[in-house]
Amino acid sequence: MPLNFVRFKHARFTARFPESYRYSRSHYWMAPVEGEEGLWRVGFTKFATRMLGELVEANFKVNVGDPIFPGDSIGSVEGFKAASDVLCVMEGSFAGMNDALNVDACIVKSDPYEVGWLYAAKGQPEEDSLDVHGYVALLQETIQRMADAGYGHDEDGEKEY
Template identity: 35%
Template sequence: MSVPTHLHYSSEHEWVDGLSGVAKVGITDFAAEALGDIVFVQLPEEGTTLAAGDTCGEVESTKSVSELYAPAAGTVVAVNEAVVADPGLLNSDPFGAGWLYAVRIAQPPALMTAAAYEGYIGGAPVSEYAL
């Protein structure tokens, strides 16, 4: 399982590639593996204003349906239509072609570093890691 060190992570298993400006958002390899074969993705529309923690879409797999939560407050400026057309990109390339949407960040989010996220998915308390 991959946890790229240049990304920041939420406890809901989303990643963000920056803490200011415009940043891409996606789901982690851990989430994609847990979901299994992903068959449907619903994303927020461009122009949608999100607060951190807002429900902003869903991912459906052959196992279950999971909600997407905004890891950062801001305005959606782009949606990855390729992942809507081919949801399997979330399984095959969750940190690349499988990005979900881009958001213009309104305020820096409090997210985990890669080391903290690795501890989190490994069962260690998040408080032991730098956020």
């Protein structure tokens, strides 16, 4: 089933977000896997991939079947710009990482909403997850706060996100 997207633009940052996905305040998306009751895939939003840069490695410290809870650190990713914990945004059990990341972790940035997912979970999204419009509003506030604090400017004072 083809995805419908909501477009977002702020200064020089533009992104499209799948309309049917859920989103976390920590910049992850959650999408139910069609035909698999209670199974969800989780990945970074385009905003998160922009902050991390190209990923070079992803590791998970939980095993398939382990219980997981929102806010838990369940792994880590390393990118050219930063390293980061992978936070859980689901309640249920860990269903595995995306094996494609072992071959090419860069797919997280090049195709974040379909092929570049991070992990799967059996359960439900965190209670305060947002629909796409709530996430876009959160993103607008986040980028504005970053701009007000002086983040996102290059050497010439140009805004860059």
